[in-house]
Structures are given as C-alpha cells and as structure tokens.
Amino acid sequence: MTDSRHIAERLLTALGGPDNIVDVENCMTRLRIGVRDSGRIDAPAISDTDKVLAVMPGLNCQIVLGPGLVDKVANDLKAALASTAKTLSAGQPRSGNSAEELASVGAAIKQRNSDRNNTPVKNALRRISNIFVPLIPALIGCGLIAGINGTLTNLSAGGGAPWLAGITPLFAVMSSGFFGLLSVFVGMNAAKEFGGTPILGGVVGAIIVAPAVANVTVFGQVLAPGQGGVLGALGAAILAAYVERWARSWAPDVLALIIVPTVTILISGLATLFFLMPIAGRLSVFIGEGATWLLGNAGIGAGFILGGxxxxxxxxxxxxxxxxxxxxxxxxxxxxxxxxxxxxxxxxxxxxxxxxxxxxxxxxxxxxxxxxxxxxxxxxxxxxxxxxxxxxxxxxxxxx
Structure with a gap:
C-alpha cells in the first residue's frame, strides 16, 4: 500500500466516512473537502496522520499536505469514494422512480462525471474557476445596483423624476467601484490559488488599472489603463505566484522579506507591461467582437448550441x-x-x-x-x- 493510499484511508475515516463527504478538490498544497456535517470531523486524528501539515476543520475542510503528495492523496480519496459508491449502488434494490432511487442514480452519475473529468486540462480549468467563483456575489450585487442606477437615470433624464439626478451618482459609485478594481481582486485570488501571496497578486493586478500606465510606451504602442483587463491580471498573478515560489527557494531566510516581494513585483511587473497587457488586450477585443458576431450572425443556431x-x-x-x-x-x-x-x-x-x-x-x-x-x-x-x-x-x- 502506498503512502498516499494509507493517508487517504485514514482521512476517509476521520472525515466522518464516505456519506459525510460531498466533494474533494485540491490546489497546490492542500485538500479542500466539502462535508455535510462538520461535527463528524475528527480533527485530532487528521492532525496525527503522517505527513499532514495542518488541518482547518469546517464545512469546507482544508488539509495541508504539500505539493506533489496532495495530488496523489486527492486522487486516492476520490477513488475510495467511487469504490464505496459503486458497492452501495450494487447492494440497493430498485423500486421505480422513488426519491431514493433518483438520488442514488444522480449521485452515481455525478461521481462518474467527476472521475471522467479528472484530467490535467479540466483540473486546470477548475482552478481558474476557483479564482472567479468568490467574485460572483460582488458581480451580482454591483450589477444589480448598476441596473437600478440605469433605471433611475432614465427616469431623471426623461423628466419624469428630475429630483433623481442627485441620487444617481451615489449608485454609480457603488456599482462602478468594484469593476474599476476587478483586476486587483482577480490578481489576489489567482495568486492564492496558485500558491502565492494574495497581496502580491493584487499588486501586479493593480499595474493594469494604474493611471500611470498611460505614460508607458511598449514596442511603439502607448498602453492604456485597464488594457488586458481580467485576462491580463489573471496571467500576471499566476506568473507572480511562480516567480515568488522560485525566489523563496533561494532567498536567505533573513533577507526573504525584502528579496522575495521585490523580485516578484519587478519580474512580474515588467512581464505584465511588455507582454501580458498587449497580448491580453488583443485577446479581450477578440472575445468581445467574437461574441457579438456570433449572436449577430448565427442566430438561433448559436443560441441552441450555447444553451445546449x-x-x-x-x-x-x-x-x-x-x-x-x-x-x-x-x-x-x-x-x-x-x-x-x-x-x-x-x-x-x-x-x-x-x-x-x-x-x-x-x-x-x-x-x-x-x-x-x-x-x-x-x-x-x-x-x-x-x-x-x-x-x-x-x-x-x-x-x-
């Protein structure tokens, strides 16, 4: 039995058993396990497991294992859960379209889909989604406020309620503040997801929206604040995370606090200005024009394919x-x-x-x-x- 399988079996028991585990994901260093009942987690048993560095119990339980090992344990834990699900499914009688049968079939399909999609490319896409999912509440809230502000602006401009002109600037500030700094938030989440320091990811993301960017000329092209947007910030922060980890590998401990952030910002910042912003800027324009063209020319066929x-x-x-x-x-x-x-x-x-x-x-x-x-x-x-x-x-x- 390999070390990773032994660790996975111990964790399976300490997490409250297979029926308490909702999903299993991992980043560069830690397992992220969703559970139904956090009270069933045996945190001391997890901490005492060999090679477990730390545990943070909760409905989204996080277990720190370190790079390399975390991938193996995650795969073994998923395999153990799949095996348990198949065993339980084989032993259960079918009783028509009952709630229990539908739940069992749905869970089995979900597990098969999870196993089938456990590939490097799709795991990378899931990591990208982990960066943006925490931003969704702000996107929804600020988007709704922007919609309300648009309605109020129309009422004011149309003469129906001119007194609203003094209110709409308040809504405009609340709705636009987040979007103006979206690159910073994306940078922080991306750096965290890829094993870097969030604030350093936010710094390189802030380069993209900094007004002083307008004074920078790259290969004969004057950059514009916001050029590249979230795509540029995403690439810049991921690069910063790898540069930071590289710098930590050789920087002396007594000087790491000075060397690591300086080297990270310098290298990532230059790469952002000279390469990522111009490339991501063109890609963003292509996405916008492509989506507009698709829905403008492909009609119902595009809708059928996208919706399906x-x-x-x-x-x-x-x-x-x-x-x-x-x-x-x-x-x-x-x-x-x-x-x-x-x-x-x-x-x-x-x-x-x-x-x-x-x-x-x-x-x-x-x-x-x-x-x-x-x-x-x-x-x-x-x-x-x-x-x-x-x-x-x-x-x-x-x-x-």
Missing part, C-alpha cells in the same frame, strides 16, 4: 470558467450578451421539472424533490434539479 452545451458544463463544474469571459464583456460593454443565452439551459431544467411534477401526480416522492429544488433553480442553481430529477430520468434532461 451549458448544462453539461454545469454537471462538471466547468461553467464557472466562463466567468472570465463574462467579466471581459462587462468591462468592455457594461453587460454580457452571453449569459442570458446560456441561462436558458437552466430555464429548460425548470420547465422540464414542472412538467414532470404535473405528469407524475401519484409519485409523491419525486414531486417532493421537485418542490424543494425548484426555488434554487429559479435562483440560478441548477444542480439539485439536474442530479435529483431530470438527469436520472434521462429524457427530461435531453429535452431541457
């Missing part, structure tokens, strides 16, 4: 990787033209679930699942309907 592809992305969690594209479009236009089209996939799930609710009038267990999952679906969270209702039944998922 969205739910499989949701199943694997890769839909969050679209957030950088949405953020880029918001930076350019003030809105994203893709999200309303993609959201129709979720709307299809709601429609299919409502249809099932009325078709299966005597199946109280399925109707109970639908009633509990529909509110989340209306709020944009489609996984309960996908894994609890439409996907286990098959055809409703395809029709959605």
């Amino acid at each position: 592809a969205f739910l499989p992305l949701v199943m694997t969690g890769l839909h969050q990787t679209l957030t950088p594209i949405h953020a880029t479009l918001i930076e350019q236009n003030g809105y994203t033209i893709l999200l309303p089209v993609l959201a129709m996939g979720g709307a299809g799930q709601i429609g299919a679930s409502i249809a099932i609710y009325f078709r299966l009038r005597r199946n109280t267990s399925v109707r109970k699942i639908i009633k509990s999952a529909l509110p989340a679906g209306f709020l944009g969270v489609g996984e309960p309907l996908i894994y609890g209702v439409t996907l286990p039944l098959g055809r409703p998922f395809l029709m959605a």
